[in-house]
Structure formats: C-alpha cells, structure tokens
Amino acid sequence: MTLLEAAQTAIAIAIQKGATAAECTIAEGEEFSATVRLGEVETIKEAGSRGAGLRVLMGRKQGSSYTSDLSGDGLARMADAALAIAEITEEDPFAGLPEKEELGQIDGDLKLAADDVANVEAAARIDAAKRAEAAALKADERIANSEGAGCETYTGTRVFVNSLGFSGAYTSTNASLSVTPVAKRGDAMERDYWHTTSRSWAGMESPEDVGRIAAERAVRRLGARKIETQKATIVFEPRVAKSILGHIFEAVNGDSIYRKSSFLLDKIDEQIAASNVTVIDDATVPGWFGTSPFDDEGVPTRRTPVIEGGVLKSYLLNTYTARKLGLKTTGCAARGLTGAPGVGHGTLYLEAGSKTPEEIFAAVGTGLYVTELIGFGVNVVTGDYSRGAAGLWIEGGKLSYPVAEITIAGNLSEMLRDIVHIGSDLEFRGSTCAPTIAIANMTISGK
C-alpha cells in the first residue's frame, strides 16, 4: 500500500464506520546526522519513521487519533480511536473541513526537494562538520574549545487526503550544517554559533565560511560588560530581528484573534507600525523554506500581505478561524499528525529597506546592537516585551564593546511604530526572515 493509498483507506474506513467527514495526514521522513567535536566523531544517527493522523467529524463534533502502524488493521484501529473520542467532544458550529471549492494546490515545480540530498554519504556529513569546526578552531587563538559541529540531511514526504476528494502529496529535502565554538579569555567563556541550511546539499554555504563566522561571533563577545539601565535605540541583527516577525505572527494568528488574545485585535486597516514596515506571508515561491503546494487542510497556498506601509492588512487564517471571524481562509492551516489544524505561515518576511547595517549604526549614533535574545518574556495579549539580551554597544556610529547580562523591554505596539530603520540585508535563511532593524525608545535594564 502506498502512503496515498493508506490515507485513502483510512478515510474510507472512517466514513464507513460512521464519520460524516474525515481527513488524514501521513508523514514519512528519514534523518541522517553526524556531530563531531574537537575533530572526532561524536554521534551518528540514522533513522526513518512514519506515521498517520486522522481527524473525523460526526456532524459538528470532532475527534482525532494517530498511529505508526500503517497496515489495514492499524488504520482501522486509528479510525476506531478517533470515532470513540469524538463521542466526548461537543457540537462546535464552526468545526468542519474547508468548502469543496476552496480545495486545491498550486501548480508548477516548487523546488522543495533536491536529488543530491538522498545521495549524501555518512562520510560527507562527517567531513562537512569536521571542516566547519576546524575552520572555527583555527580562525582565532581565543577559540579554545568547541561544543561541536553537526551536519544533518532530511527527506520528508507529506500526504494529505480528505473525504471531499482532495488528495495531494509532496516531498521536501533539507541539508544543514552548524558549529558552536567557545571563546575564552581568562576565566570567562563565550559561545556562539553559525549555521547554513538549504533544500539541496550543494546549496549550503561552505563549511569554512560557517566555521569562520561562528568563531568571529564567539570571539567578539569576550569581555562583555553589563551596562547602566537606560532608554536607548536597539538595533536587531537579522538573526534576532526575525523573532519580532514571530511575535507579529502570533498576534495575527487567527486563533489569537478569535480568542481576543492579541494586541493587534480589531486593527485591520489601521496604522499599527511605522510607514516603512511591510510584512508578507508567501508560501508560493519555489525553493523557499516556507513553500508548499497546499496547506494542511488541502487549501492552495498563496501570498498574503500582512502589513503594508505600516497598515495591518490581513490576519493569517485556517478554515476554522476564518469561519469564526466571518472571513475566508488564507491557506495557513498547519498541524502535526494529529488534532485539529492550527494556524501557521509560509515564508513570513519583513521587506528590506535601503540602508546597510553600517549605515544604520551611523544613523543611530549611540545604542545597542543585539545579537542574541534569550527567554520567553513576550506577551502577545498585551504586547509586553522583556527579554534577556547580549550584543555590542554602538558608539559614535560604530560597533564598540560587547555587552551582556542585560534585558531589553518595551511594548510591541509601540516597538512596531518605533521601527526607525530597516536594513537592506534581507536573506531567506528560513521560513521567518527579517533584515536588520532599529527600534527607538526601548528600555535596557542592567546595572
């Protein structure tokens, strides 16, 4: 039985046993990884797994189940479990599959899978990780240790079938390489990392570049000072700026909107950010990390402007949240194998501005360049924002000394309006992407 046949079988069994509608997701994946440390192999992991998830509706009640047993018996047990647990759920007038005419997928080669990933030998992964680590270790004499380097390749297939006749499948591949060197001066140690990821093996940055950049990042943190508590302009490098995009996503996520738990509730067509801010969700561009032909309910993906010129244009919705809000799905259903679909995004990005990072430092004059954020101190209900930070102090328009053990705080509503500069350095390194951004009037808490 192919994966598609297994999904179709699960649907047929569920309908035959009394479900009024059903949808089945099957995921199959193979992961191969190697980690090395100080030039020696540390771990090698090779494995494959697969599983199926089923959601059934009985009128407006719904239940779900999952299994890794894709035999006929296993699929039947999954259907029984989903139907049994649906009994205890309650009528939800908005529950259901998408409308039949909403189903479909976008055409064309989306370049989600590269042939070279499946053929990578274990030795090649080990070699890439060793080269990246070696480059980091020799980049600077202050690189005294390493947490290691890792290289991973992944091939995954996703199948989705529903009882309205949708059936689709796609395979995607991924290759990634990362290294975490440790820099030391006296008793003080600092680590940082750098990584590259690509749909193809050949598309990764060179291990030497990854290692060198990681080493530079770790070394420049040495001798970090704790600074005085003060108001300042904060410049977020792209790697941390994308986390702000993540908070915007949480706030425009249809689940947050219908539950009235978002600081962006009821703000459509209002100016919620500085006029230079445009945020797009696009799951249709071939090769991007957030691309797929259909969402996790079988609805075609699309390009959705979320914020244009600082004005909030759209929430991101699946079928359920769209119905709750009297709107149409934006093709953003996302789920693991099981449960009712949640809301996700394609490639969510902040459009690039015109300044280089150096031009932004010069324009800011004095402020903080943040290269790392830790902790979970963000509340999208109120917009309250407070996170641990490390980075470099900007003085005289240039980066000067490293800074650590401080927090930066503000409120997302004000922070979005206080975005004073957006960099030209947008790169599509993942499914959430941002260039360098500068936000004025934030509070640094330190000494």
Add this chain to the structure above:
Amino acid sequence: MPLSSSLFGQKFAITERDLESYLAEALSKGGDYADLYFEYLATASISLDESIIKSATQGVTLGVGIRVLFGERTGYAYSDDLSPDKIRKAARTASCIASGPATQLTAGLTSVEKHDLYKVATLAGDTPLADRAQLVKRADAAARAHDPRVFQVQAVYADTVRHVLVASSDGKLSIDRQPMARMNVSVLAREDGGVPQRGYAGGGGRIGLDFFTGDHSPERFATDAARQAIVQLHAIDAPAGEMTVVFGPGWPGILLHEAVGHGLEADFNRKGVSAFSGRVGQKVASDLCTVVDDGTIASRRGSLNVDDEGEPTKQNVLIENGVLRGYLTDKLSARLTNAKSTGSGRRESYQHYPMPRMTNTFMLAGESDPEEILKSVKSGLYCANFGGGQVDITSGNFVFSASESFLIKDGKITTPVRGATLIGNGPEALKYVSMVGNDLKLDQGIGVCGKEGQSVPVGVGIPTIKIDKMTVGGTR
C-alpha cells in the same frame, strides 16, 4: 516485572533471547557498550475552549532506539517497527560507529532493582473518557464563576502511559510503566473594554485521576488562573534595574533549574563548556543554599523509578551550603569521567539518545519565617509566579519571566507589576541569597524542560528566598 508478563512480552512476544541477539548485533563491530530502549506510549488529550470541548485526541506511538558507544562516540538508530528484521537493521546501523571484531556479551540479563514511585491504583487512561472530560468542563465553570471579568477560558487535560524496556550490554534489564496526567487552565480577564490579561495554572504528576481533588481540583486551578489574570488588570509597568528580589515558594524554583541546574549537567562539564566546569568544591552560592536534584520523590512529575538508561534515579546533592558538590551524569559522561551515573540519563522518546537531565530540582528549606523575609525588605520585588526560562550555559547568563509579581514597600507586598524578565549569572546569582525560608514547596507538576531539541517533564521547588541583588527587566 518479568519480561514475559510485560507489555513487550505480551504484545510483541519479545524474549530475553531476542534482546541478547539484538545487543550482539549492535556490538558486532566492536562497540564498548550498547543499549536498547523500547517505548510504547499511549496518550489522550481533551481541549476545551469557549466552554465547548472542541477537540480530543488519542493514539499510540511505539518504537525502539538502539545506541552503541565506542570511546566518546555514539551510534544511534531507531525503528518504529518492532519486527525482528527491522530491529536488527537498526542495530546494524548503530553498530557501524565502531570498527573491529565483535564484542562478546556477558550472558544473561539481570533485572535492575528499581523504585516504586507511582502509586496509581487505576491509570488515568483506563478511566472513562467522559470522567476525564468532566475535569475541563468543571475548570471552565469555576473560572467563569470566579469573576465576571473572566471572558475566555481554555482548559486542557492530558494523560500518558509510557511503557519502557531498557536492555544493556552490561547485562541489565529494566522494565517500567510510567503514568502521567496533568491539566492546565488559561484564563483571560478584561475590565471595561481595557487590555485583557492572562492567568495560567495547572497541575499533575505520575498520578491517576483521583489526584484532581482538593488542592488539585479543576476548580482550584481555574480560580488560581482567574485570580492571577484579575491581579494583572491593575498592574503597573515593571521596574528596571538591579534590586532586591524575594521569590515566593514553589514554581519560582525555576530559578535553580536555570541558574545552576543546566550548568551542572555532566555533558557540558565533561567538555569544559559550562560556566561551572572545574568548579566542584568551590563556593558558587551563599552558605544558606543547599540544592538537590531528586528523582525519587513519589508521584512527582520529574520522578522516575529508573532513568531512560535503566539506572535507578537518586537524590543528588548539587550544592551543599553554597559549595558545588557534583554534576548530573548519564552513563556516557560517567564512563568518560570515571564517575558513577547519578541516574540522570533521560530522553524524549525512542527517537532520541539520552543525555544528562534534571528530574526534580529544589533548594532545601532554611530557618527564616517568610514574613520576616518580607519585613526585612525596604524596597524590592516579590515574585510569586513565573513563565519559562533559558540559560546560556557557557557564559552562565540565565533569564526567566516573572508572570505574577508585586512591588515590596517597607516590608509589605503592594502594587502588582506587569510581566518582566529577570536576568542573572549562574555562578554569581546565588551568592546574593541572604535569607532562606522554612516553607519549602514543590511546584504543581506542569514543568517541561527543553535541551537540544528534546523535551522531558521536570519538577522544581524552593522555599521563600531573598536575593539582595538581581536585574529586573521592566520599563520603568
């Protein structure tokens, strides 16, 4: 439990001879050590939103993870198919980490002596689904009845039972059945169309459905969540800068988990990349601080009869009267550092290899009356509840988010303040602990710890303590 009467013997007909042959396959290229981790995990969860049980899920995952150690190297493979040929294939894949003639196994497997920490008469998963569904319905009703300003309630109930079998090439066999249940309630309250505020509470452990009564009833969790949301309605902006901070008892023990716990995991220390590396015997906290990690407390969320490498868990003293005593080890780090396993080898599932992790981490009670601690503070912050935290183990800098805190003025708890992150440095922060209360409390049992992509359930605890200097990341 003998293998023949365990789920793996009954359902999958796995025998000791099978286990030995898989281990032999794993060591066929000369590894130093191999182990098999069989897992069968059954889960159920029920979610309520807008007073409706909107969704519910149940299912089973199962598989086997096979690990081979060869010097500092680990080979790992897993299979979600327990047929003998698939298990052998995984064993062969893992074996390739080594190179050489096969390692001979000692004959026979001996059952490990394990604790008996899960006092569950009836597994939650064996009770009627309708009874479990009642818990979220009751939580919803109680939160809404608590105060008319409550306008959104989400409640989730979930239970799991994990059957685990670990067989290792040193001739040990352990079989454990690990129950878990928990419920969480999240409440939003609003006043006069103003900004909503969230409150959050929950509890659970290695318990059955009978746990959810009295102090652990859905009503108690719901009203606690509602209370927190309503307190926040009148909160002012949090202060910014260094100040005296008093931590309330219980969940604020997450301070220990972030400030010292992760930094004391032996994998980081073996590699010399932790801020605590090479500091055993040194002073890393004030004399008042004794911190333990204890996986042997009955019914606790972080407790285990045996860890995920089949070793019995222990009570491990991490810091004694301010002096660093030792690290948390798994088998690999113990072998490589000539230490004993502290029973701290844990993993998220059969798809993951084990690493040193915490279980229940807490500070022993001191002698101060909590009232006296507050009275001693002229001006500062009192933190009653926290969200999550994170640590950079190399620099030692850690953060955690206060979700319910209040200003202290002249020894009294006064105005509530909005959420803020607290930041400190692991080997330094606890040196400023100047008072420790006599009111040690463990958390309610909803903690999850993440490390290198693996999540495991943990517990924390702390008595009321005073830290003379800590940085609070507010805006005011």
